[in-house]
Amino acid sequence: MKADLTVRDILQRIADRSYTREEGLQLLEGLRRNQAHRPPKRSETCPRINMPTPAGNGQRARDIAIIGMSGIFPDAGDVHAYWDNLRQGRDSVREIPAERWGLEGFYDPDVSTPNRSYSKWGGFLSGIDQFDPLFFSISPREAELMDPQQRLFLQVAWQALEDAGYSPQRLKNSKCGVFVGCWGGDYRNIVSEQRIPPDLYFFSGNAAPILAARISYLLDLKGPSMAIDTACSASLVAIHEACESIWQGTSRMALAGGVTLQTTKEFHILTSKANMLSKDGKCFAFDHRANGFVPGEAVGAVLLKPLQDAERDGDHIYAVIKGSGINQDGKTNGITAPSAPSQTELECEVYDRFGIHPESISYIEAHGTGTQLGDPIEIQALTDAFRRYTSDTGYCAIGSVKTNIGHTQLAAGMAGLIKILLCMQHRKLVPSLHYEEANGHIDFVDSPFYVNTEYRDWQAHSGEPRRAAISAFGFSGTNAHLVIEEYAPPPLDRGAHETQIIILSARSKPRLQAYARRLCDFIDRQVDHAGAGQAVTKKDAAIQDELMAIAAQILGVDEADISLQEEFGEYGFDVVSLTELANQVSENHGIEANLSLLSEYPSLEKLASNIASRRGENQNTDRDEMDFGWEPAGLLADMAYTLQTGREAMQERLAMLVDTIAETRTKLARFAAGETDIGNFFGKNIKQGRALVEERFLDDEEQSRVIETILANGRLDRLAQLWVSGVDIDWTLLPRGAQVRRISLPTYPFA
Template sequence: MTDNGQEDQEHLVAVVGMVGRFPGAPDVERFWENLLADRETITVLPDRADPAHPEFVPAYGVLDGVGDFDAAYFGLSAHDALITDPQQRLLLECAHEALERAGHGGMDRPVTGVYVGTGGNGYAEAVRARLHEMPFVDEWRVRQATAPDFAATRIAYHLDLTGPAMTVQTACSTSLVAVHLAVQALLNGECDLAVAGGATVVPHLPTMRYTPGGIVAADGHCRAFDADSDGTVSASAVGVVVLRPLADALADGDHVHAVIRGSAVNNDGRHKAGFTAPSVVGQAEVVRTAHEVAGIDPHEVGYVEAHGTGTALGDPIEVAALTQAFGSGEGRDAPCLIGSVKTNIGHADAAAGVTGFIKAVLSVEHGVIPATLHYRSPNPAVDFATSSFEVNATARPWPTDGPRIAGVNALGVGGTNAHVVLEQAPHQEESAPSTGHELLLVSGKTPAAAEAAADRLAEHLAAHPGTHLGDAARTLQAGRTHHAHRRFVVASGTQDAVTALRAPAPAPGTGALSDAELVFMYPGQGGQHIGMTAELYDGRPAFRRALDEVADAVAGSLGFDLREVLYPRTDAERAVAAGRLATIEAGQPAVFAVQYATTRLLDSWGLRPSAVTGHSLGAYAAACAAGVFAPADAIRLVAERGRLLGAVPAGAMAAVRLPEEEVLELLPADITVGAVNGPGQCTVTGPAASVARLAQELTDRGLEARVLRIATAGHSPLVDPITQCFAEAIEALPRDRPTLPVLSDTTGAWVDEDAVRGSRYWVRHMREPVRFGEALDTLFGAPDRVLVDMGPGRTLATLTRQHAAYDGKQTVVRLAPHPAEEASETAVLLAGVGEMWARGAHPDFAALQHDGPRRRIALPTYPFERRHHLVPSPTPFTPTATTPLTPTPVASPVSMTEASATGLPAEPGEAATGAPEAAADVPAGVPALEHPPVLQAVLTAFGQALGYPDIDPQDGLFDLGGDSLTATKLAAWAGSTFHLTVKASDVLRFQSPASFAALIEERGADASAAEKENSTS
């Protein structure tokens, strides 16, 4: 497909994400590498070879790590993870990864359906064989954890997917049928995004028995369509794809791997020799139907990924059916190539269809068809001569020049056939290269996971330096779930990002809050400078609109344009602007303007304060943010304030690093304290000459004193003559009740809603000392607040960190660079946004985009922290002459390390090397420490119910992965053990072992007292 109009796209579905775990390949990328390298990844198992019984085939498509799972990530206890079928666990992880790879791992994804299936693996029987060792596990729990009924709904529950969730079971065609059902659901509007696939995971390696003419290859190699073929080889695999209507995918910037043009499913019915036999009629019909749905001619298909099991009956019938559907090769420019992935990895049963589908998608996407291994000469039972097909024996480029179209075939024992038609994706324009700084986010449920996520992202960007950083930022911002432990970097290129991600991480904090309480702190005059926020004014429309709004509102009263002062373009203009900005008449409205525009920019990004405060002049921007003053009125009031202050006798202010009581002893009569910013941070104010003289005297004495860039003596008796005029200016303006809490920098207390509207409040504010240190004392009373310095400069962030009560627990954020700092304003601002996000704020990341539409791209997925959870096989396999045809699962002995992770005791003599054997009389889950009898019993019960050998008395039930069913079991245990009435609600209320044990002891004491009273009466 080179171009599709909107009408043509209505019946097309895009493949936007793929994840899989295959023999020899932990992911799709390695899988594709193996295919292109002609690698067979079936494992030869020498320990399974038995010269006395050569009929047992020592080969299998082994999947690594089938027992490993991150139970804590999904909120499961160790016991729940242990008894849950590994197929369902791996499907859950892969579904999570697939959504992340598709860029839809965030919680605001479209309505998503789930269509998956699993194979049989005997795990439920293995669990039931160990039930005597798991006293809190019953039959219902086993069924819930292992029955295929729950494969789809388990994914929907844990990933919060609200579309249809359906488990599909059609044997070998399961996962391709799942893809078909997902396509139908998308086209019917039942969901907007769909996860589809399947898993066959055999946790204990089987030993397959060869039977002449059967399905198992004697030598452990699958030779599909070859003259020497004599069967297949079994394998474990998991495959999951994410699908979306093509029009939606293109509009939303999804990466489209390929397009599903059409699909069909049917059943052979009785048109075959027996229930397990295949049928030419049924298979041919399903292919023809798929072609009709896709609206294609068979001659357009360049490749078919066949079911291709290499069996004596299956291959000839499949090719005969395909020949009926495709017709002869007459009229074709080139033969249609055919192949089978089973020659590489084996037959993955319920996952076979989606595995072939993923291979075909990759072939269509990259224009390369991998080789079908072991093919030397055609199977004489297959009539290739009169067909359209040629077995693809070597990797080769796509054989046709037109749009690449492929078919995928899957056939199930029992007769359910599926066929899907794939086409290459339409051309998608690349995103424009990133032109500025980008905010990259990673997170984890634990600090270690967050660091691992940063490392993986760094490795990926280092390996793919051409990655558009804007696309990466968009994917990480909107396409991931944001967990509690967070890291971010701001970078302007991939190398910058790699360096920042590899830098030592900040000390881990408590993690993000569920909803951060942002306090916007607005500084006063002093940090203003020529060109401040020019980068934001030029590059962020929301900032520009807000600044234009207030600059236009005050232009008449000022007599000049604030923008000419803030953003001069020539040297001559800069000289004039610098002179004006140094005056209080221009400096104060300039500071207000950039603070207001910054507030509006953050608001457009979804970052709004829970409370506000200001320092001197900053109180006006704070009041405006709280809705007391309208923006135009506020800046006119600030300009009038600056005009009035400019009319008082020449004054100045100086910072003195001493406590207030010591400063008061040093002051001459004409200088007063203008601000107390902390226990050792004061500002003095008065006539300019006196302030300069005092600052020099203090410096000569070795004390720290510095004259500030403020050409007035605010907060001093010098302002008394202008207070009446200022009060009249305030009274002339409309004032509303604040919509946010306002913290006064005059009193250090929260302002009364009526008081902040009165002129008396603002006159007092201008005349009396600023007591910002006391305001910080108030803010520090709630350590979870995030304190945001709204700039310009970083004055308040510095004062906050220098305050004696600051202990590092409060998050302090700055949004602007220091005037002397050579740093990008955008970079500092984005870093501030990252800091707020890291503490739990919820930016609107879509609004954060600034340089055109961005695409979702494949990036590293969540770094699961897996532990081993696997029940041993109930019966080891021993080949004998009477061994039944059905293979019996085989398990390696479980070490003490594994037993600890699973919560099961090890078998006698199975201790790991160097580890002491467990005492035979110590049940699983018994804590090592001694406790009072009731608490010891409760700890043991919690350990057995949850699968953890060491539980702290203060651990919470839910924190350990427990649920209401666990609570019911524990309540029943407690009632039976202590002969008391205990309900599940008691366990849920008193969740820790310590509190639950205390409850039992209290009820036991009450029962004893009542019994004693009854006996005496």
């Protein structure tokens, strides 16, 4: 009878404790040897069992846009540094920092030593004691007694709102929900050891429900506020609950996130005694060397909004949540034992409920903790789920960010989601680390999956939007699964070039100068090929979209039928149509394009890359004009609009009139360096400007009439003078000669 068992059967019986772990591993090894020479299945021998109903207009109404994000990760103080680490394949796991706790009396490689940990590694955040309490009107004493998880999440939440282009003032009194995966933390132990008498600050500062509620309280948000602890799945569950709240109408928008910090050695010791930790500080997800997980830390948040509302309001959209779901393992004869059937049923439920075909999913961010049995159970469950819809093999990449930063526990889903968003933004897949040979209990050959181990282009399926799925499984048995789709914004009517007014404010002049430097860094990232290369990626994407439209028009087909990767001859181009394509490329981009060029670059994707690089070489304009391609004015207008409408107006202010990105950077850099003689530049603390305002206006009604007149006449210089003097201005009333949208810009530089 045992000879007829499948991998799934054996794994489930280990989970149900019908077999001991040792018996199960022996059976799995025997099964692996017996199947080693089995020929792979042909895809046509496995019929589709189920076909999800395609998404229609009703589904689009349920789509949730991700319009803002922020995060802190090991070796990365923001999402830009996080992306650099991911694309470089950096392992950010280190020995436990001395400022956390010393190794003496803690570390012992002998697993049997009591009250010791055999692991001395983790993915730790730096500077968890750094916080700007006065920014949030929190007293230094209260801040001292607050769990660092509350402090850091407060700052990350603010940054996520700013990243979306929303000032807290705009959200005040709104139905914006807050959903956070978090736990009570261990900071209370440190406070208690210092014999500080407990008080209200200590109680509220270390209570998990207050972590979410503090956001709602400080920003005066009226949507649901929930702290969620389902262990490792908490932040994905938080996102799901946020989506459900939006669908049910209890939230119009929602902030969702997760946070995990370790301030004491207790967690390491407990999990070490349970023999759960990696013995060498490496997360070998899916690999034959898997020997346990590595603890990690992270803080992350995203801002969610119905897609149709986000498009209507001109929001910056990172990606779209197409579907989500959660379930519970129930009784498995072991409360911490994972259940492959429960995982499979959840995944299929999400695909069926939201009309998602697994063949459209080309990447999965797995739970992938690097354990001998957990990884095979997850892959078996995914394979079983996909096999209900497709028999295709080896088409979907899989990876785990835990190989980079460790298992960030309640923030794990957020770390994985932000990784997906960054990959979609750059259209790249990043390597999953420490993978050489598959775990002996995982059969990748006959599965839809392969482990992605290199930094490479993320190919779309047949010209469709890229889709990814992400899973998280709590050791309490609560599972979560989401499907994310990339978003392509519609083109805007940019109109004629216009002078823009760039405004910026902070609590003090040093913070304002730091903010100006951040904007300079942002511009540098956009225009410097030696930096992140973001502008080039965006340029390639825009040219690809243009070429697909041209190709569809020439061939008389829908754009959906055009493939970026297929060579021209494979979908209907002949000499005549290729000549027409070359002519349009020459006309649109001012470069010489001919049949020889199309032969050298025989697909739209390769042709777009060549056009982007040649434009950069041929344009003899300012550096900003060259690297931003053909719409520097559009970017400048978006910057101005976002800073005007998406930031809180504070005491120390600057405003400047600019015509180019280069001019913007120059003026910001000069201000940051302490210069004051800057043309068309206005700077002042509003305390200094109040006398001017009181002198010019008799009352608020007169002030409003004057501002309306100035706005209608587009007198940017007068607006700048009034704003830096402390006058509130409704920037949405400023006439604009072109369409604008919010964009992701640097957020406030906390002290």
